[in-house]
Amino acid sequence: xxxxxxxxxxxxxNLLNILNMRTVDDVLPTLQVPENVRQILGSFVxxxxxxxxxxxxxxxxxxxxxxxxxxxxxxxxxxxxxxxFSPAAAERLSGPLxxxxxxxxxxxxxxxxxxxxxxxxxxxLKFTDLAERHVVLQGHDFFSELAIPxxxxxxxxxxxxxNALLRMRESLVLxxxxxxxxxxxxxxxxxxxxxxxxxxxxxxxxxxxxxPKAALExxxxxxxxxxxxxxxxxxxxxxxxxxxxxxxxxxxxxRLLALTEALHLRASRLGPAATQSA
Numbered sequence: 315x316x317x318x319x320x321x322x323x324x325x326x327x328n329l330l331n332i333l334n335m336r337t338v339d340d341v342l343p344t345l346q347v348p349e350n351v352r353q354i355l356g357s358f359v360x361x362x363x364x365x366x367x368x369x370x371x372x373x374x375x376x377x378x379x380x381x382x383x384x385x386x387x388x389x390x391x392x393x394x395x396x397x398x399f400s401p402a403a404a405e406r407l408s409g410p411l412x413x414x415x416x417x418x419x420x421x422x423x424x425x426x427x428x429x430x431x432x433x434x435x436x437x438x439l440k441f442t443d444l445a446e447r448h449v450v451l452q453g454h455d456f457f458s459e460l461a462i463p464x465x466x467x468x469x470x471x472x473x474x475x476x477n478a479l480l481r482m483r484e485s486l487v488l489x490x491x492x493x494x495x496x497x498x499x500x501x502x503x504x505x506x507x508x509x510x511x512x513x514x515x516x517x518x519x520x521x522x523x524x525x526p527k528a529a530l531e532x533x534x535x536x537x538x539x540x541x542x543x544x545x546x547x548x549x550x551x552x553x554x555x556x557x558x559x560x561x562x563x564x565x566x567x568x569r570l571l572a573l574t575e576a577l578h579l580r581a582s583r584l585g586p587a588a589t590q591s592a
Contacts, residue, residue, distance in 0.1 A: 337452060338355075338356055338359040338360070338373075338451050338452050341449060341450065341451050341452075342355065342356050342451075345375075345379070345380075345382070345449065346382030347379050347382070347384055347390075348384065350417065350418060351379065351384070351390055351418045354390075354413075354414050354417050354418045354420065355375065355390070355392075355414075355420075355451065357410065357414070358392075358410055358411070358414045358420065359373050359451050359452050361407055361410035361411075362394060362407055362410075363452065364406070365403045365404070365406035365407040365410075366394070366396060366400065366403045366407070367403070368397070369396050369397045369398050369399075369400065369403065370394060370395075370396060370397075370452070370453065371395045371396060371397055371427055371453050371454060371456075372393075372394070372395040372450060372452065372453030372454050372455070372456055373392055373393075373394050373395075373450075373451045373452040373453060374392065374393050374395070374444075374448050374449070374450050374451065374455070374456070374457065375390070375391070375392050375448065375449045375450075375451050376391050376392070376393065376443070376444045376447055376448040376449075377389070377390075377391040377443070377444075377447060377505070378447075378505075379391065380447050380448050380449040381447045381525070383525075383527075385501075385553040385554045386553070386554060386555060386556045387498075387501040387502070387552070387553050387556050388419070388553070389419045389420070389421045390414075390418045390419060390420040390421065391420075391421050391423075392420065392421070392422050392423070392451070393422070393423040393424075393425055393444070394422060394423070394424050394425065395425055395426070395427050395430065395453070395454075395456050396424060396425070396426050396427065397426070397427060398426065399424055399426060404424070427456065430456055430457075434460055434462050434466075435462065435463065435466040436466075436470075437470065438462045438463075438466040438467040438469070438470040438471075438513075439467065439470045439471055439474050439506075439509055439510065439513055440509070441457065441460060441462060442460075442462055442467060442509070442512070442513055442516075443509040443512065443526070444457055445457045445458070445460045445462075446512070447526075464517065464586070465586065467513055467516070467517060468517055468581070468584055468586075470513075471510055471513050471514065471517065471581050472578070472581050472582060474506060474509075474510055475510055475574060475577055475578040475581055476578055478503065478506055478507070478510075478574050478578075479571070479574055479575060479578055482499075482503070482567070482570070482571045482574060483571065485499055485567070486567060486568065486571060490564070491564070493558070493560070493561075493562075493563040493564065494557075494563075496563040496564060496566075496567045497552050497556065497557055497558050497563050498552075498556075499567065500548065500549055500552040500558075500563065500566055500567055500570060501549075501552040501553045501556065503549070503570060503574075504549050504550075504552075504553050505526075507530055507570075507573075507574065507577070508526035508527055508529060508530045509526060510530075510577060510581075511523075511526065511529040511530040511532070511533040511534075511577070512526050512529045514529075514533055514577065514580060514581060514584075515529055515532065515533065517581075517584055518584065527550070530546065531546055533577065533580075534546060534573055534576075537573065537576040537577070537580065538576075541569050542569075542573060544566075544569070545566055545569040545570050545573060548562060548566040549566075549570065552566075
């Protein structure tokens, strides 16, 4: 028999999807962010919807802004999930994105819905962090029930830490004595190292920490890295104030490099099955 219309199941599922969708007007008042960030996010979401129309399936805020822990050096990170990426629509959003970037350091990722599974494997660390710290500003939640393979997380963890090591060594040679630039690099390293610590604890089947900052403190304490308490305190200061006391940046960066080496060594010892590091 030919099907003439949607079944009760179809109608019920569609209604449930509609009820579960978030709107930016519902979410913005609940965000623990500065008022200028709230206003820029609202304007950007409206501009994105006007630019992409029905192709825009979701806008998701993630990272420190979603967690309510923004600092002076924090970016405002969003991911736009699209049915299709239209260059014409992208051009329409160019002006609002440049304005938001200049005003609050908004960074946008544009991801097609059919690319989500591959992206979560290729960038397992980022999407693990995103899944744990995100707020849906508009549309559906694509990341609340991510299942990222252990092998992908382990591979990406080692890759991120090794890349951080190589870049930090180059910077230590290139920027010796340039304290302002070193402070900026110290602040920028906080996010990746904290995310790496969260994933490391997960892969070791160790008790989780309440937040990424606490995860890095826990892992650093367990490595026995020299002066880890001091360097993590300076890391937080660099993020909060975007400056350190004169003469502090060079030694802090050196100790942060040593801590990163310890994290990479610990990650390298992990096998395909969870084992606690020595």
